[in-house]
Amino acid sequence: MMSSSRSSLAFWLRLVLVAFIFAALEIYGRFYADPAFMSPPSGIFRAFVERILPEPKIIEALFLCVLQIAAAYGLSILFGTLTGLLVGATSFSRSAFFPIVLLLFAIPQVSLLPLVILFFGLGPAAKIAFGFSHGVFPIIMNVVAGMRDVKELHLRAARSMGASRSETIRHVILPHAVPSLFTGLRLGMTMTLLGVILAELYVSTGGVGYYTRLFAENYNPAPLFALIGCLAVIAILFNELVRLAEKRLTPGLRRSAALTNLVKE
C-alpha cells in the first residue's frame, strides 16, 4: 500500500515537472525567443505533422536510420558477446587479451570518423561500422567483467558437487554473467545510437544528416527540432526494447516482485 501510493505520487510529480518544462518552453518560444533559433513545442509538433510526416524522403531517411542502428547493434551483440566469452573464458585469456580491448575502448573514436567515412564511403556501411565500433566495446567489457566476478564460493560448490568444466561454465559462469551482459547491452545500445547518429550528422549529403543541416542552415528550427525529436523517440524505443528483453531473460527477475515481499521472515 505504502509503496504503491508513493510510486504513484512520484509518477504525478514527474508528470507535473515535464508539463511545467513544456509550458515554460512554450511561453519562452512564443513570446521571447528569436524564431530563427528556437520554436515553441506547439510549433515543433505542427512542423512534425506538416513538414516531416508528408515528406516521404524524410520518412525514408528516418527508416534507414533505424535499419542502420538495428544492423550496427545486431553486429555489436554478436561480436561483443562472442569476443567477451572468448576473452573472459579463462584468467589466462583475460590477462592476454583484455588489455587490447581496454586500449581500443580508450581511443576517442570521433577522431577516426573521417577515416571511417573514407574507408566505407558515404552510404549506410560507414554508419553501421561507426555504430558497431561504438557499441561492441561496452558489451565485450561487461561480458568479461561478468565472467570474472563469479563467486569463488559458487565455483567451489559446483566443483565439490562434481560439475565438469563445461557444466560449470553453462550453469555457474554464464548465468552469473547475464546481469552484467545486459548492463553491457544497455550501454552498447546507447553507444551504437551515438555512433550511427554522429556518422549520420557528419555525412550531410543524404539521410537524416542532410535534412538537419538543411533546416539548420535555413534558420528553420521547428522542423529541425521535430527531426531531432524523431531521433530521440527512436533512441527511447530501442532502449525500451533492451529493457524488456532484460526483464524477460534475467533469471531471478522473471518472478513477480509482490511475491518477494510476502515471504521475508
Place this chain on the structure above:
Amino acid sequence: MSESAISIRNVSQRYGDAGAPDSVLALDDISLEVRKGEFVCLLGPSGCGKSTLLNVIGGLFKPTSGMCHVAGRLVDGSPHPDKIAFVFQESTLFPWYSIIENFRIALKFQGIPQSEWDDRAMQALKAVGMSSFASHYPDQLSVGMRQRVNMARGICVETDILLMDEPFAALDEQTRMVLGEDLSQLLAATGKTIVFVTHSLAEAVFLSDRIVVMSARPGKIKTIIDVNEAHPRSPDFMLEPRFSELRNECYALLRDEIRSTMAAQRDPQSAGA
C-alpha cells in the same frame, strides 16, 4: 561403528613456495581418523587451517604432503561427489536458480538420473520443512530459510559423508541454535559421517561426538575432546553442567591460541610461519 570413514595421515599443506616471504604453512602434519557415523567438529581460531583441512578431505585440492583416504579410497585432489557432499554458507545457493532448480542442478552435477531429481529434492525439502518454497528464488527467503534449504541440498545427494564449512556463520545466535537442533535430528536419522567446521564453542559442544581443537600457524591438532552424549540431542543438553564444563574447557584451550595469534599479528617477526 569402529570402521574408519575418513583417514588422514600426516597431511601438511603449504600455500606458496617454502622460503617465500608470503608462504603459509596452513596444516602441519595432521593425522586424524573419523569413524563411520561420527560427528566431528574442527574448532579453532580463524586462519588455523580448518577450511584447508576440510577441502583436502573433500578432494578440492591435493595437500603438499600426506594422504587422505575416504571410505578406503585415496582422495588425491579430485572430488568424489558420490561419497562426499559439501555444505558451505547459505550464499552457496545459486541465486539465478529457484530452490528446486538448485536441487536439480546439484543432483545433475552429481550424476543422479533425472527421473529421481524432483522426488529427492522434495523429500529433502520436506525434511527441513521448506517444501512450500520450492519455486522461490534464494533471495526471496530469509538467511535462516536459505541455510535450511542449503543443508537440505547437501543432504539430498545422499552421500555417506557430509563436510560442513561454517554453515551457520552468517546466522544470528537463535537461528543457529534452532538449525543446530534440526541438524542433530536429521543426522541421527541418516547415520552420516560429518566433519563440521565452526568457531562457535556452543555449536561445537552441542553437535559433536568429538571436538578437534586446532592451534594456529602452523595448523596442528592441539587436543581432541570427547562429548559422550547420544544423538539426537535436545536443547536440554545445553542446560546440563557438563555442557558448560565442556564449553569452558574448549574456551580455555582456544583463548591461548587466539592470544598468541593476535600477538603474532601485532609483531610479525615472532610469527612462526
